[in-house]
Amino acid sequence: MKRFFERAALLSAAVVIFAMCGRGFPAAGADVRTLNLSTLAPLTTVDPHNTTNLQDITFLKQVFEPLVFQNEATGDYELRIAEGYSVAPDGLAYTFNIRKGVKFHNGRDLKASDVVFSLKRAAENPKVRNYLVTVADVSAPDEYTVVVKLKQPNAAFLNNQNMVFIVNRAEVEEQGEEFGTKLTLAGTGPYFLTSLKHDVEWTCDAFPAYYRGEAPIKKLHYVPITDASAGLIAFESGELDWYIAPIANWDALSSNPKYKTELVPANHISFICVNYLKKPLDDDNLRKAIAYAIDKDAMNIAVFSGHAVNADFLIGAQNTGAPTTGIVYDYDLQKAKEYLAKSAYPKGTHIGSINCSAGGNYEKMAVVLQANLAEIGLTCDINRLESATNLEYARTQKFDLLATGGEVVGDFDAWRLYCDTRAVGAYYVKYEGGKFDYKKMDKLWDDGISVADTAKRKEIYTELNNMIMDTATMLPVFHRPTPFVWTTDLNIPRNYSIFPQVYEWSWK
């Protein structure tokens, strides 16, 4: 017995020592201060053509760059790898002049062939193919010119380029299948990767040969923190310098002089889908009754402590072509009751269930929506689902009501996927073959990107928006807030609603 315990003790000591080997303190004491940041999930990949995951892109934007970049705050296009571009009069060809002297992090020079390779590579990956769906051909007439030919005019083409990153052909081919899973220097951005453990931490240094000049902050250190409460504690104990805080703690944070804070409405829309193909939701008046019964303010308070911006339209006004006038449903119990009375269904009708993904903001929206509907005398259940299942049911129209939302980047055309009947599988509400004039909707989507003039586009989209809103099948609720907090010794000229630009930041 005694010997057993002795051996067990020795063994356990050995295991502990083994486990702790190589886990020293993180290197500290360097004279440049490291900026500590976090993402909400481990990095899935460092291949920018193999992810649309927001957490990945948030980081990858510091390392990789597109041809042109759309500023989230102003909506303007800024030149990055392209130093200029021109559009053919028929809108079917874009010619990009590639900036000379751009270096990849591995020291190689960027050539037009890298751009052609990147666009073609992205067009093959189902994850990002979407951004290049109208592209017919990409070619490089010379070392610093790239011509992109389109199948049809696409006013949102430049906006889409925002998410197509340029990588170094030679390095991607060298790494082959492994590209994305290990350290890479195939980017041109202001920061280059210096270490990479996808699940634990990854670090970057400022790229000295960056063509816009070396970044003021020299070192970045990222950790993934999935739990928001833990992340906030990490920020408060000084382990992070910048954080998107849980909204429940906003009041305490914004009144604390130790921190700087900014509340930015995200370019995101939370909305409710109503499946008009199911009974009794096929009744137009019933759906309008639902639309007027939604108490956006109550939802806002319950979900975001009242800090969200209530939405009248499907997309925020800062985006290109976003409508600002038209049909709007505001909470109005009287109107809701009137429409319900006009409908074929009496008070007390059970209208099915509200689907939502479990444990998040949409679940809270669903809970309030259920209470809202109860107020006009409609009953329903809530179906909280794993997010994967929820998505599957949404695609296959296996729902009655659906509380959901999504990021919309830059252009009203981004909404096309949720509505265009030819985007099979993408939409939640299926207009195709239904009772609404879906052919006209599709035509308006096409018209919307075939003209370049923004005012004209807005006109088209206003008409389209009215058509969609009149069906009362997709009901905008609010734009969620993004509560940024950061330490006072960090200078941040502006917080963008989705993707931070660390290049603009500096230490005090």
Add this chain to the structure above:
Amino acid sequence: MHRFILRRLLMMIPIIIGVSLLIFIIIDLVPGDPGSNLLGPGARQEDIDLMNEQLGYNYPLLQRYGVYMYNAVFKLDLGKSYSTKKPVFTEVVNRLPVSLTVAFNAIMFSLVFGVPLGVLSAVKQNTLFDRIPTGLALLLASQPAFLIGLVLMLIFSLHLGWFPVTGAASWKSYIMPMVALGLPHGGRQLRFTRSSMLETIRQDYVRTAKAKGAPPRRVIWKHAMQNALLPVITVAGNSFGVLIGSAIATETLFGLPGLGTFVVMGIKQKDVPVVTGGIIILAVIFSFVILAVDISYAFVDPRIRAKYSGRRG
């Protein structure tokens, strides 16, 4: 003894086949497909189909299972994660030390305070020395791990600044997970030690020893303890095996890249190779841990050794 170990090792083969098939089927029943999951909302059906084809998901279940098992057995290849494209085997091997460290530390911590307090409360049954620890144990054992973890973070990271909240970079990162996980387990350990000890104290030979006038302390240490601790070792070994894969809440909270969260992410994204590979490895580890417990049992108790080397376990 060797035959016993060999037999047990061979028994792992049907377990692995059973576990992998079971998980394959269950994950297949989860609605949706990996393609639509990876591409997220707003993806077109054609892209989803292409993605599923690239992932090799379009074949029938049994064919996929056959290919999977062929690669797993003959090439030691557990496939690649659908979402990260990284080989599942390497991913698991990378995460294993974290899970082992967390589970091992937690069990050690739980033994360190659970066993002595359990013995104490058994020996001093129905006194304050019994009531306070058992009450405390029940309190701890019925707390969700995330609650203890959050409270620890508030105290030791935010207010005292002793331990970091995030990362698995230094040994300091493992202290709070150890306590958060070890406290409820220690509570269970304490209760189990107490009842096992009580059981032994009531055995005839202990009573006989007492009746023969042996000093109480000697009776407890010499006779009762050794026998009472055997089941305690079993339970600790078992919990260790279980904890490797199920410290999910703790891993999530402290941002530790362990196996539990790995598999949970896989379940959520219908990442079949991740879930199957992860659970196969967890099952193998669990079987090994149980085997180790049984061997250590035999190591301690010659009667059991004799039994093992004789007929089947």
Add this chain to the structure above:
Amino acid sequence: MMRAELNSEAPNTAADILVFKKESRWKEIWRRLKKDRVAMMGLVIICAVIFLALAANLIVPYSTALKMNMKLRLAPPSAEHWFGCDGYGRDLLARCLHGSRVSLLVGFATSFATLLAGGMLGALVGYVGGKLDDLVMRALDIFSSIPDTLFAMAVVAAMGPGILNICIAISLTNIPGFVRMVRSSVLNIAEQEYIEASRAGGASVMHILSRHVLPNAVGTLIVQTTANVASMILTAATLSFLGLGINPPQPEWGALVSEGKEFLRTAPHLILIPGFMICAASFAMSVLGDGLRDALDPRLRT
């Protein structure tokens, strides 16, 4: 010391034994249990909780548990709302009361299902032995080598949410352990001399199982089931925390705790009160289980 008292009360004379045999076994157990003050406290608590769960509708209507009022959002406990209000301004007391119904239902239903399925299977394989025993035990090895939480998650993900599916998932993960326990206690009993004797006397398998084996194993079953209720309530709470609980707005203790998590620092009562409920119920069931084990312990009887 209570144990010593009990021992001194053990029947010593022939007359005592006669009296002891006349007194039914259950009465005897109840008599012992009554002396265990801690176990009785557990019994009282659990009875009170069950009573409150059953009478929840009489105390406060279910609609109160759903009634939202954004003005009362995160309100601390007050005279009007004893337990305060949650993130939607719903009365937490009403939610805790009505939540106890689901939590207890899950706890008891899964324990009972485990008892039935695991108990029967365990008794059967334990007594019959041989090939059947081997087959069943190896099949159970497969189940028990998969971590419980992961298995339950996968099952719920595959079958969808809902009380029934959660109960099935939790029961499935608990059955292997229960079978093993019942099997070993049956094996123990089957080796006893009197069983051997009646077997030699030509009694049928069913007769031996129903007359000798099961009645003797029943103590272990009861104790284990009681302890199971506590752990099942906790498992359900954990699943809720991992996002696999029942559908809102139905309250459930685990769900209340996980809903309260985001307000741990701003409105701690939202997590502490339901957390205390879980604690109290599982404490009560655990001490009751301990008390029953002591009361049933045959070594204390003779």
